[in-house]
Structure formats: C-alpha cells, structure tokens
Amino acid sequence: MxxxxxxxxxxxxxxxxxxxxxxxxxxxxxxxxxxxxxxxSASDQILFPNWKGVSKDFLKCSPEGEKNWGKSCGNIRLTKEFYFREVLIPSLNGYDLPGWLVPAHENGILFSKGVILFVHGGGSDRRELTRLIPFYLNQGFDVLSFDLSCHGEAPCMVPGLTFGNREFRDVLSAYLYVSKKYKNILMFGSSVGASSLLIALPFLNGVKGLILENPMINFNRLILDSPESASLPNWMIQSLIDLVTSRGKFDSLLSPENSLRFSSSVPLLLIHSKKDFVVSYKHSEFLANLYPAPSEVWFPELGSHGKVWDENPSKYEARVKDFIQRNISKK
Structure with missing residues (x-):
C-alpha cells in the first residue's frame, strides 16, 4: 500500500x-x-374512566349502558317511572350539583321515614343507582340522587376523578342540604362514592347509617393492589401514582383509612363481593377492622364491581332492610 x-x-x-x-x-x-x-394513557384511564360505554349525554343510551343501568340507562326523565323534582345542591366546591329528588309520598308510599342520599361511583353519574330507587321508596325513604363534580351534568372546574379528594366535599354539601329538612338520613355510596362517604364520615354525625359498596382503603392501595400492577416494578407504579395525582391536582392523604379514626357514632354496613377485581374485598375487611365503632360486613361470593344487587336482589335487599330497621328504630 x-x-x-x-x-x-x-x-x-x-x-x-x-x-x-x-x-x-x-x-x-x-x-x-x-x-x-x-x-x-394509563393515567388517562384512571382520571377519566368510562363506565360501561355510557356518555354524559343523558339523551343517549348504549345497549351496554341499558344492560347495566336499566331502561334508558336509568334516566327517569325519559322513563317517567317516578314522580321526581330536579334540584340543585350548593357545593362547598363553589358550584351547584344537579340532582333528582324522588319523594316517597308522591310515589304512593303512605309514610315517609326520612331520606337516603345516593352517591354514585367514579366515572358514572346519578343514573347508575336508579335501579335501587324502588327498594328504598318501599322502605319509606325519599331518594336524592345527584352528580358528583365532573360527572354527569355537574360542573368540572378541575377535570379528573380524585377518588374522594374533592368528591367528599360534594357529599358533605349534600348532607348539609338534606339535614335542614330531614331527621332520619341514610347515605349509600358505591366505589368512589363509598370512599367519599368515608372520608366525610367525621362530619356526618347526624346520619343514621351508611351503606357502602366496595370502598377502597386509599388511592395508593387501589393502584398497588390492582391486577395490572402485579407485573410492574414498584418504581413504575409510584411514577404512575405521582403522574395521576399531579395531573388531577390532588394528593392521597385524604382517605377512608385516615378518616375512620375520627368517627365512631355512625353505623356502617360494608358490602363487597369476593369477585370484585377492581377493588379487592380485603379493602372493606381492613376498613371494618379499623373502625372504632361496631360495623357490619357482608362479603357475597358473586357480583362484579358495583353489581352485588344485580346478582341476588332479594338477598341483598334483605340484608340492607335489616340494617335500616335496626338503626332507624333505635334512634
């Protein structure tokens, strides 16, 4: 070369x-x-869940939504199966929450015992619990069902689900709203609704009983215990938690776990299916053991998340009816 x-x-x-x-x-x-x-994408699914294909447009109803929530997706404006009034509940969050008040007397029930507040789950709205209205009317209770912030027709100043962080103030607002008129107040919540009730519990001393379906211990445990997290490293799970709380502008300090220690006067009935793969029934078991006052638990073998009543309505209603009768009669 x-x-x-x-x-x-x-x-x-x-x-x-x-x-x-x-x-x-x-x-x-x-x-x-x-x-x-x-x-x-994962944080989007957590912050903005879509319940069974149901949109926020009350005039629309998908076949899947009707299957889960009943005729017209539980919209009593369309079905006209009950006499009801449209109401607006002033919220501590600074805006009004739309709701439906279904009075027992105007729906053929002779004696009204009080009122029950329905608090729906995350990603749904007041239509979700319409299928339970006949049962509570027959027990003599007016029914007030309303939309939590950023759900249904409610305003949404800070978009995103906060797993009770902001929603509990809506619950407290609804309690203050009915406490002006009713002596006997019951409250029912499912999932995020149940968790919001437990966070608000220290301020609900006038409530005669809470009926709680599938609540969570706290937001972090919800994510950590989810089946999707089983194969992920801890640093990735924590990164997701941090991303969700940052985007949703909330922290995980407000939780049922932290609130339960400050209340002991309200009877609790916790209902949680062992087939719930969204929130394990172990969450309700933990919360019941944590509560300083007596509480009742029922862990049926069947029923997916928020669907225990659908599996066996008669057995479900018998348990709830017994709880109501014991706690309303002794006050």
Missing part, C-alpha cells in the same frame, strides 16, 4: 461506531416515547 493509499484509507470500524451510537439513541428514544405514552 502506497503512502497516499494509507493516508486515504479509513478502517470500517470508524464508520460502524457512529452508526451503533445513532441506533442506540434511536432505540432509547423509542423506548422513552413508549414508556411516556403508556404512562400517560
């Missing part, structure tokens, strides 16, 4: 190394993008 040939000769490895470096950068960028996209 001549001197000029040596001068112009470049070993192939000098070209291979930069190419390898570029490839690594591209691979790393793709992995980072996939991770970021996956985390953002």
């Amino acid at each position: 001549t001197q000029n040939e040596k001068k112009n000769h470049h070993p192939k490895r000098n070209w291979i190394l930069p190419r390898v470096g570029y490839s690594l950068v591209i691979v790393f960028s793709l992995v980072l993008f996939a991770f970021t996209f996956g985390m953002w």
